[in-house]
Every structure is written in structure tokens, then in C-alpha cells.
Amino acid sequence: MSAAKPQPESPGGPRRFIRGVVEGFYGRPWTMEQRTELFKREQKWGLNTYLYAPKDDYKHRMYWRDLYSAEEAEQLMALISAAKQHDVEFIYAISPGLDITFSNPKEAAALKRKLDQVRGFGCRSFSLLFDDIETEMCAADKQAFSSFANAQVAVTNEVYLHLGEPETFLFCPTEYCDAFCKPSLSQSAYLLTVGEKLLPGIDVLWTGPKVVSHYITVESIEQVSSVLKRAPVIWDNIHANDYDPQRIFLGPYKDRPTELIPKLKGVLTNPNCEFYPNFVAIHTLATWCKSNTDGGLRDVEMSEEEQDPGYSPQAALTQALTDWLQEFLNTDQPGGPARLKKETSDEEPMQTDVGDGAYVPGPGENPLYTAEPLTLDDLKLLSDLFYLPYEHGATAKTMLQELDWLRTHSRAATAETDVTAEWCARAQQFDNMCEAVVQMFNRLSNAPNRRILYDLYNYICDIKSGVGLARAYVKTLGGAHGRASARLLTDEPEPWDFRGGLSGEFQRMLPCHGNRDLYRRPLMTTVFSVRPYCPEDKMNIQKISREMQGAGEDKAPLMAQLPLMSDSLSAGDLSPSPQCALVLEDEAGVCGYALALTNARAAAAATNLQSVVTDSVFAEFPCLITVQLLPRVTDLAPATRMIGQLLDSIKSNGCRGVFCELRHSDRRMLHFYTKLGSFKTLQDAGLPADVAVMGISL
Structure with a gap:
């Protein structure tokens, strides 16, 4: 086992790049056995840090003033010792922000007493966390401090000096990402105070643009470094899953360019609550951290990862999964299936009735189940x-x-x-x-x-x-x-x-449910209903028809457009066939319609209308339909359902072919019929240049 190569040096001397894991999630903390296994993996993969900050350790957060019992102290000492054995720096974090009174000297004394106890366990690195707390100060603190930031900085500096200015001392601000900064990152009075007054030996934790950041760019880190007057340590929640019990994240560490490395003090991943599935998250982070140790800096665009000579998320993932497969196949685990190899023993087996031998299925019987190995x-x-x-x-x-x-x-x-x-x-x-x-x-x-x-x-x-x-x-x-x-x-x-x-x-x-699905489809936030047309709908349909025929800069005035049979159907000059007319409604009223004539040629002849389609079209597609939607119908699913019901009704009336007339300027409805997939453009030599006809056989 070997550690990663040394990181580049800063102008002030050797630069220790913090790279490792933070146990900082909400939920059941990892066991001592799991943490020890983590240290072994960190040493093997070249990581060097573990930040102890489980939210559900009562004495880390809720009862931060209470000292550890003798039994708890023994466990922590064993854990700190195990970290040292594997060259992993153990950082003890404490979160007093839920109820601390910053202006009370006894509170600072309690904090020092607690950290002195942990220092007695052999710990030399510490962290004060003020994340996920209320920002309103109590009356006593308002009298003593000009701002919330001043209160936090005063106590943090005092504790840091009391501990003898440890080489590693981390501070997590309440505004720990861009999204929490008020009014913005560059104008945040809170962060500006932290940057100005927090002692320079104290490093600041930062999660990026968001709590769970999709991308972390060089520009964003340069901006926060300018405000904080120091390079931050990234607390990365890209693999955290404590906010959603139905999700777990097994993808690679990605969307962080490797040119970030010289601009950061370190990166700690706060991964899934479940310990063993974090193999991929930690393994790929280690690969990312090593990507800048050879050959100098590389310009990496994560969206073009296959062209990245320094770090490829997919290559890192493949290597991690290859190594993880061996972990899955490890049979030396408690609770696993019995080994196939027969172990020798002097004891008589409990079951001795094996005269018939192993069961072998006969001809025509079910074969024995065979467990295939994982791949x-x-x-x-x-x-x-x-x-x-x-x-x-x-x-x-x-x-x-x-x-x-x-x-x-x-x-x-x-x-x-x-x-x-x-x-x-x-x-x-x-x-x-x-x-x-x-x-x-x-x-x-x-x-x-x-x-x-x-x-x-x-x-x-x-x-x-x-x-x-x-x-x-x-x-x-x-x-x-x-x-x-x-x-x-x-x-x-x-x-x-x-x-x-x-x-x-x-x-x-909720009205916006589904708008954050990773697989994006047009969002329907309105309840639509499809119902049969009634005479009272005539005026609404005429209004929709006039509005949509006149909409768009490239459309000619209504009176100047070539008349179509579908215009007469929408205008009420032709009545739709029985049970062949539907309207679409939302909360604001009628917003679309679908009308049909089951015998369009006869209807045109009866009203002396001139049709743009020829007799050959009428012969194969005797039924005419017209569909129109208002622009507020942004989800086409309700309209698709409406036209599906109309086609079913037409088919039940014995019609086997349907056509529709469309103007080329009506791009929205052309797109709608095209997206349906079932309507095909009909070739008719007599059609005007600005008219398209589409048809479907039922």
C-alpha cells in the first residue's frame, strides 16, 4: 500500500492537499469496523484525511457540551489510533450551532473542555461546523456582537488559539454555498466578515454553487477564494443521499475540472449513508486527486471527458467497478453462502442420510437452479x-x-x-x-x-x-x-x-411535482379534461380558431388566407358529425378542440364548399378532422389523448381513413401531427403551395 505522490507546493512552502472522506451525513453513523476499513482503503488509494462529523452522534451536535463517557472515549481513541496507523489524518468536528450562546463565556469554556478531552484521545486536528442552523441570534448575542458572522468568528478564533493553532483546523460557515449567500457571494456581508476576521490559519469548508453542486468551476472557486481570502476545502455532496431514502449514487466523481486542484486546499467527499456502496465514490475521487500529480496541470473540460488526458470519469468508473467486483466475490464474509469447497473435519456430519446422492432432475422436469456469478x-x-x-x-x-x-x-x-x-x-x-x-x-x-x-x-x-x-x-x-x-x-x-x-x-x-425529473419531458402542471362538444362551445371554438389563424408574424390576415373545409368546420358553417367532436378544458376554460366530418365530400357538396383535396384523397380518407390548441397548452399529452378518443369514435362509425388540412404557416399544428407519428403527409398534385394534407388509415 502506498500513498499518492506529493501535491504541488505553494509560494509559502509545501502544500498539503487535504483529500479524503467526511462522515457528515444525517442517519445511522458508520460502525467502528467500517471506519477502520475506510482508513485501509484511503491509505491504499492515496487519500489522507477523515473528518468525523456524523450528524446523529449526539455528542457531536445535539449534546455537544457533554463529555464522552469512558466507553465512548475508548472507542474514539481506538479510532484515532487506527487512522494514524494507516497514515490518515483524523479531524474531529463539533457542531455547537443549534443552541450555543456565543456571548456567554461558559459556552466557549464548554467547547474548549470538550475539544481538550478529544485532544487527550490523541486527536490533533479539529473542525467547528455552523451549517444547517438558524441565523437569528438570541437577545444576549445581539447585544454583544454586531452580526452573526462576528459571533461565530470570535468563538472560532478563540478556540483555535486555545488549541495551540493546530495545523489543520476547519470552519464550516452557515453560508456554505453560493445559493445561501445573501444577497450574493460577492456581496455577502456574512462571508466578507468571515474572510476579513477569521484567522488565516483556519481553513473554510465550501460545497460549491449549491448544497449538492452539479458543477464546480474554476471561476466559482476563484470568486469564493477572493471573498474568503483563502482557498477553500470542498465538502462535496455529489454522492450524498441522506436527503432522499430512495436514491443511492454509484456514478464516478465528475464535473469538477482537475485544474481546480491547485486552487483548493482540499476535497472531502460526503458520500452515501450506506458504507459499502461508497467504494465507487471514494475510489474515483482518489483517481481524480492523483490526476494532477504527473505532467503538470491539464486543461479539462468535463463535458468532453473522453478527450481529457488527465482524468476520464468513465475510465475511473470502470477501474473502480473492476476493483469493486473483487469485493463482491469475496467469500470470506460473515453471513455469506456456504463455501463450495468441502472443509476437512474430524467431526461426524449431522446429516448422514445421503444414500440417494445429489438430486438429479429427470427428463421433462425443471432443471436445477444455478446461481450465475456477478460480472x-x-x-x-x-x-x-x-x-x-x-x-x-x-x-x-x-x-x-x-x-x-x-x-x-x-x-x-x-x-x-x-x-x-x-x-x-x-x-x-x-x-x-x-x-x-x-x-x-x-x-x-x-x-x-x-x-x-x-x-x-x-x-x-x-x-x-x-x-x-x-x-x-x-x-x-x-x-x-x-x-x-x-x-x-x-x-x-x-x-x-x-x-x-x-x-x-x-x-x-403539488403543482410542480415532476419538474425536476432527470429525464425531462414537457411538464404538465395544469389539470386538463377532455369532454364531448356541446352547442354552448361554438363561440369558444370560433374564438380559438380566429386567434390561432391570426397568430404569428408570417401569417396573412384571416380574410386573405385560402379558405379550407376545416375553417368552415371550426367557424360553425359545417356541423361536426354526431359523437365526433371533443373539447379540451383547463381551469381557465376551453383551450382546444378536435372536430370531425365522417363524410367530408358529401358535406362539402351540400354546402357548395370548394375542397383543396382531390377525389382520390376523399376515396381513401373520407373523414376530415381539425384540431386546434391555444398556446397555453404547453404539454401535448392531453391533446394526444383527445385526438386518440376522436379517432376511436370515428373508427366506431365505420370510417377507415382520416385526413387533415394544414397551412404551412401553422407550424405548431404541423409539429403536433408530425410528433403523433401516425399521420403521414399525402401527395396530391392539386394542392395549393401553402397547404399540406396529412392522413391516417384506421
Whole structure:
């Protein structure tokens, strides 16, 4: 085992780059055994720091004044000793901000007494954390200090000096990211005070633009360094999952350019609550930290990682998963499956009735179940499914895109032959991807290292269930009606058929639920309803028609446009066929409509209307439809549902072909029909230059 190579030196002398792990999440703290294992990994991978800050250690945060008991002291001393044995710097953090009275000398004395106790355990590095607390000072502090920042800085400086100015002393501000700065980072009176008055030997923790930062840029670090008058230590929450019990992050350390390294004092990752799945997060951070130790600085654009000569997130991920696979296959673990190799023993076996030998299935019987070994591809798939807070892995994105396409084009499965073939082929590909998830689950479940499995089990069960529902839904779209697909259609589903419990129900009732999904689709924040047309709707439909025909800079005035049959249908000069007219409503009223004439040629002849389509079009597509939507309908899903209902009604009336007339200037409706996928542009030599006709066979 060897540590990473030394970091570049600063003008003031050798620069120790802090690189390691902070145990700073909310939830069950790691065990002493797990922390010791962490130290071994840090030493092996070249990391050098561990920050002890578990939020649920009562004496770290809630009861910070209380000294550790003899038993607790023994554990902490053993932990500090283990860190030293593996060349890992142990930083003890304390969070007094919940209820400290800064102006009371007894409070500062209690803080010193507590840290003196930990110093007696052998700890030489410390941290004061004032994150996630209320910013309103009590009356006594308001009298003693001009600001909240002044109060924190005064106590921090006092404690730092009392401890003899430790080489490593970290301070976490209350405004610990750009998003928390008031009114902005450069104008934050709080941070400006911290930068001006905090003693220069104290380093400041910083999470980046946000609490969980997607990107951390050189420019943002240069800006905060200017305000703080020192390079920050990044407390990185990119792999933290304590804010969402349904998510875990197994993607690589990324979206932080390696040219950050000389501009920082260090980087500490605050990873997943579950210890064993953090293998990838910590391993790839170590690779990132080493990327600047050879060959000088490199200009790295993380969005073009494959061209990055210094650090490739995907290469780092592959190496981490390759090493992690060996951990999964380690059979020397408590609770694992029995070893296949028979161990010698002088004792008689308890079961001696083995005269019939091992069971062998007969002809036509079920074969014996064989547990297949876990593979690197399984772990790559696992990582893709549980990637990063702002990004799904490649396979997960492909599955979402395919499911979206299959859902959108499901009607095409019963239309033209070539479209049907494409839909079926893509449905089969989606099913194969779902099957890969199931097989990955099975192989993970049989992995010898049960400790890793148990940390992952809830997550892989959940994704297997979600993928299973999507798989059944696609089979339903394709016409299959098995037991699983039938569950999707019932009004009383099993509890495992819906996700999220009470929290999910609360979110679904909120107006913006879903607008932060990583797979972006047009957001529907309004409740729409589709209902049959009634005579009272005539004026609203006429108003929508006039408004949309006159909208757009490139549209001619309504009176100057070539008249179409669909204009007469929208204007009320032609009445839609019975049961062939629908309107779309939102909270503000009618916002769209879909009208149809099942025998358009006869309707035109009866009213002496001149049609732009020829008799050959009427012969194959006798029915005319017209659809229009107001601009406030930004989600086309309700309109798609409306036209689907209209086509079903037309088909039930015996019509086997439908056409629509569109002006080229009406780009929005051209896009709508094109996106449906089932309407095809019809070639008709007699059409005017500014008119398009599209049709569908039912």
C-alpha cells in the first residue's frame, strides 16, 4: 500500500492537499469496523484525511457540551489510533450551532473542555461546523456582537488559539454555498466578515454553487477564494443521499475540472449513508486527486471527458467497478453462502442420510437452479441505474427514451406495417434491457459478500419492481394481457404497484411535482379534461380558431388566407358529425378542440364548399378532422389523448381513413401531427403551395 505522490507546493512552502472522506451525513453513523476499513482503503488509494462529523452522534451536535463517557472515549481513541496507523489524518468536528450562546463565556469554556478531552484521545486536528442552523441570534448575542458572522468568528478564533493553532483546523460557515449567500457571494456581508476576521490559519469548508453542486468551476472557486481570502476545502455532496431514502449514487466523481486542484486546499467527499456502496465514490475521487500529480496541470473540460488526458470519469468508473467486483466475490464474509469447497473435519456430519446422492432432475422436469456469478457488466448496469444526482447513466437514459417512444407511438402498432415492425423491434429491445436488470438483480442477490448486498438490497428491489411495471406496460401496449399487465389496468392495484407512500402522495398533489425529473419531458402542471362538444362551445371554438389563424408574424390576415373545409368546420358553417367532436378544458376554460366530418365530400357538396383535396384523397380518407390548441397548452399529452378518443369514435362509425388540412404557416399544428407519428403527409398534385394534407388509415 502506498500513498499518492506529493501535491504541488505553494509560494509559502509545501502544500498539503487535504483529500479524503467526511462522515457528515444525517442517519445511522458508520460502525467502528467500517471506519477502520475506510482508513485501509484511503491509505491504499492515496487519500489522507477523515473528518468525523456524523450528524446523529449526539455528542457531536445535539449534546455537544457533554463529555464522552469512558466507553465512548475508548472507542474514539481506538479510532484515532487506527487512522494514524494507516497514515490518515483524523479531524474531529463539533457542531455547537443549534443552541450555543456565543456571548456567554461558559459556552466557549464548554467547547474548549470538550475539544481538550478529544485532544487527550490523541486527536490533533479539529473542525467547528455552523451549517444547517438558524441565523437569528438570541437577545444576549445581539447585544454583544454586531452580526452573526462576528459571533461565530470570535468563538472560532478563540478556540483555535486555545488549541495551540493546530495545523489543520476547519470552519464550516452557515453560508456554505453560493445559493445561501445573501444577497450574493460577492456581496455577502456574512462571508466578507468571515474572510476579513477569521484567522488565516483556519481553513473554510465550501460545497460549491449549491448544497449538492452539479458543477464546480474554476471561476466559482476563484470568486469564493477572493471573498474568503483563502482557498477553500470542498465538502462535496455529489454522492450524498441522506436527503432522499430512495436514491443511492454509484456514478464516478465528475464535473469538477482537475485544474481546480491547485486552487483548493482540499476535497472531502460526503458520500452515501450506506458504507459499502461508497467504494465507487471514494475510489474515483482518489483517481481524480492523483490526476494532477504527473505532467503538470491539464486543461479539462468535463463535458468532453473522453478527450481529457488527465482524468476520464468513465475510465475511473470502470477501474473502480473492476476493483469493486473483487469485493463482491469475496467469500470470506460473515453471513455469506456456504463455501463450495468441502472443509476437512474430524467431526461426524449431522446429516448422514445421503444414500440417494445429489438430486438429479429427470427428463421433462425443471432443471436445477444455478446461481450465475456477478460480472463487471452487471456492476456497470447497476451504476447506470443509480448514477448521480443530476444525471442518469447511459443505459438508464436509453431505457427512459425507449419507454417514452413506445408509449408515444403505441397507436402505430396497429397502423402501417413498417411502423408496426419498428415498434415491435424496439419493444423487444426494451424487454431485453428489462431482462438484463432482472438478471443483474439475481446475480447480485447471489454474490458472496452479503455486507455489500444488504446495503444495496432495498434499492435494487425497488428498481427491479419499477422496471417490471414498465415492462408489463409495454407488453400491454403491444396487445399482451398477462397477469402482470392486467394489474396495470385495475382500479385496486397491489401496494407494490405504486411507489413513494405518503411522501409520494404529497408530492403528486403539488403543482410542480415532476419538474425536476432527470429525464425531462414537457411538464404538465395544469389539470386538463377532455369532454364531448356541446352547442354552448361554438363561440369558444370560433374564438380559438380566429386567434390561432391570426397568430404569428408570417401569417396573412384571416380574410386573405385560402379558405379550407376545416375553417368552415371550426367557424360553425359545417356541423361536426354526431359523437365526433371533443373539447379540451383547463381551469381557465376551453383551450382546444378536435372536430370531425365522417363524410367530408358529401358535406362539402351540400354546402357548395370548394375542397383543396382531390377525389382520390376523399376515396381513401373520407373523414376530415381539425384540431386546434391555444398556446397555453404547453404539454401535448392531453391533446394526444383527445385526438386518440376522436379517432376511436370515428373508427366506431365505420370510417377507415382520416385526413387533415394544414397551412404551412401553422407550424405548431404541423409539429403536433408530425410528433403523433401516425399521420403521414399525402401527395396530391392539386394542392395549393401553402397547404399540406396529412392522413391516417384506421
